[in-house]
Amino acid sequence: MTALSSSRAPLDNDDVEPLGLSLLELEEEETTDHVIGDLTITLRGYPRSSGQTLQCTGETTWRGGDLLARHLWRRRATTASVVEVGSGLGLVALAAKRLGVAPVVVATDGDDRALDKLRRNCGREVAVERLRWGDSEDVRRVLAHAKTGFSLVLGADVAYTAEAVAPLARTCRALLAPGGQVIIAYTRRHVDANEVLEAFADEGLVMRRDALSDDEREDAGDRVWYFSLVEPPSFESSEDEEEEPWAFDVEQAAESLASEGYAVVENATRGLARTLRREVLSLAEHSLLRASPNALRTSTGREVRAKTNVEELQIHIRGAPILDDAAVVAARNLCPALRDFGSSEARVLGSKLSSKLGASLRVDEVKAAVHGAGGCFPAHLDTTDATGRCVTGILYLAAADVAGGELRIYPSSGGPPVDVAPSLDTLVLFSSTTTLHRTLPLKRGSRPLVSFWFSSTKPLLADRTASNKLVKLLHAGDYARSFRDAFTVDGAVEDALALDAAANAAAEAALSDDERATLEAWRRRLA
Numbered sequence: 263m264t265a266l267s268s269s270r271a272p273l274d275n276d277d278v279e280p281l282g283l284s285l286l287e288l289e290e291e292e293t294t295d296h297v298i299g300d301l302t303i304t305l306r307g308y309p310r311s312s313g314q315t316l317q318c319t320g321e322t323t324w325r326g327g328d329l330l331a332r333h334l335w336r337r338r339a340t341t342a343s344v345v346e347v348g349s350g351l352g353l354v355a356l357a358a359k360r361l362g363v364a365p366v367v368v369a370t371d372g373d374d375r376a377l378d379k380l381r382r383n384c385g386r387e388v389a390v391e392r393l394r395w396g397d398s399e400d401v402r403r404v405l406a407h408a409k410t411g412f413s414l415v416l417g418a419d420v421a422y423t424a425e426a427v428a429p430l431a432r433t434c435r436a437l438l439a440p441g442g443q444v445i446i447a448y449t450r451r452h453v454d455a456n457e458v459l460e461a462f463a464d465e466g467l468v469m470r471r472d473a474l475s476d477d478e479r480e481d482a483g484d485r486v487w488y489f490s491l492v493e494p495p496s497f498e499s500s501e502d503e504e505e506e507p508w509a510f511d512v513e514q515a516a517e518s519l520a521s522e523g524y525a526v527v528e529n530a531t532r533g534l535a536r537t538l539r540r541e542v543l544s545l546a547e548h549s550l551l552r553a554s555p556n557a558l559r560t561s562t563g564r565e566v567r568a569k570t571n572v573e574e575l576q577i578h579i580r581g582a583p584i585l586d587d588a589a590v591v592a593a594r595n596l597c598p599a600l601r602d603f604g605s606s607e608a609r610v611l612g613s614k615l616s617s618k619l620g621a622s623l624r625v626d627e628v629k630a631a632v633h634g635a636g637g638c639f640p641a642h643l644d645t646t647d648a649t650g651r652c653v654t655g656i657l658y659l660a661a662a663d664v665a666g667g668e669l670r671i672y673p674s675s676g677g678p679p680v681d682v683a684p685s686l687d688t689l690v691l692f693s694s695t696t697t698l699h700r701t702l703p704l705k706r707g708s709r710p711l712v713s714f715w716f717s718s719t720k721p722l723l724a725d726r727t728a729s730n731k732l733v734k735l736l737h738a739g740d741y742a743r744s745f746r747d748a749f750t751v752d753g754a755v756e757d758a759l760a761l762d763a764a765a766n767a768a769a770e771a772a773l774s775d776d777e778r779a780t781l782e783a784w785r786r787r788l789a
């Protein structure tokens with residue numbers, strides 16, 4: 263079984279070794295009846311219990327398949343054409359055909375043994391094609407049955423190894439017609455549901471977990487769910503996708519990110535910034551942005567001061583649970599470039615950075631924001647490592663009339679702060695975990711931007727925690743000022759700042775001789 267085959271999860275348990283195909287010879291095939299509403303579908307294949315030991319499990323049926331077939335029966339919706347990926351014995355495809363879901367139904371599998379049984383079960387009723395996920399030749403052959411793509415793409419129990427999920431998602435995307443729907447019955451096994459959702463989102467297929475009906479929940483227990491598309495993906499011509507969206511040397515930026523902890527690029531896009539600016543401003547006009555949840559908090563998390571004059575909306579989050587939010591759905595419909603940014607431009611940037619940095623970056627979040635008069639972020643790090651976020655990107659979208667509102671970066675090298683004007687089409691990338699930054703108060707105009715974060719499962723930028731302690735001491739005055747600039751100062755803010763000053767004094771007293779020497783050299787250089 264190769265990663266591209268569409269056979270199904272063989273094992274419930276990672277500890278169970280696949281015993282090899284020879285075992286197939288020992289198993290007796292059997293005929294089983296599957297009751298789908300008022301239909302009975304008879305299939306020949308290996309008994310379900312053998313799924314625990316067989317390597318090739320397209321030859322038995324699985325609970326996700328029963329459930330998906332029943333879902334079609336309950337749904338009673340008709341459509342133009344159906345394709346099933348990883349059909350196995352053919353239950354879902356046969357149900358689709360016999361329920362009259364569509365005049366065109368195509369069953370597929372990537373595994374030769376499964377295909378034999380699939381062909382036998384489907385007879386002349388349902389067309390059967392070999393489809394190895396990610397294989398464009400196979401996709402082309404399947405698409406011969408529905409020239410503009412299939413209006414319904416189905417898959418049951420198809421997310422069985424982590425490596426197979428990306429080719430699966432790509433294949434579903436390639437088979438889908440404009441305006442079509444994808445329904446995946448997912449069974450919780452080795453691959454986390456969020457990984458599946460992310461892989462589909464990476465292909466522009468933003469899906470969510472659907473609620474099961476009571477009957478379905480009874481059948482499915484707590485291990486099977488459906489995912490379906492929240493919104494149709496965009497179907498711009500594929501040439502557009504191929505075109506490089508970024509107008510700068512990403513390798514060079516990656517180098518600077520790795521060595522300095524940040525990179526600043528002007529004229530970063532080929533016209534995208536203008537479109538995004540229009541879209542982000544339209545979100546503000548439609549009152550779809552919300553007050554920033556950032557606040558000044560005590561070390562116990564209690565909010566001391568809310569953040570003012572900053573409004574924002576998360577647009578893309580991996581796993582996409584946020585799409586239950588009506589404002590986000592409205593925003594995504596209103597703003598196609600913003601909607602696609604996470605799965606197209608940001609993703610392209612992430613994969614280019616990845617190859618340079620030797621890691622695998624994926625888009626973790628995309629957020630649109632508009633900062634108004636006085637809006638300002640105090641000095642902070644974006645994350646302290648637990649979330650796996652490693653790189654922050656901000657694409658600034660302000661017009662020429664903007665004054666103030668610079669991003670101030672405090673380099674880990676101990677050099678002077680770097681101020682970046684939030685001008686249209688300026689992109690900043692920096693280390694989310696180690697680059698201390700703030701913004702300066704906005705004096706005139708507004709400050710629209712798109713910020714995004716990449717995560718990685720392994721650390722890819724040098725750990726600068728040690729030097730950052732010194733950076734914070736080096737800029738302690740500006741650090742404190744940034745809080746006064748960002749929040750209306752009252753007794754509680756003064757108390758927080760006094761605590762911070764005491765913490766700095768203690769940290770400075772505890773420095774090693776080497777650290778003290780470094781800090782003093784930095785101070786002399788800045789003076």
Ligand SMILES: O=C(O)CCC(=O)C(=O)O
Nearest residue numbers: 639644656669701711713
């Ligand atoms: O608006 C900016 O330039 C930076 C905002 C920021 O630091 C953040 O959202 O974490």
Ligand SMILES: [Fe+2]
Nearest residue numbers: 642643644699
């Ligand atoms: Fe930040």
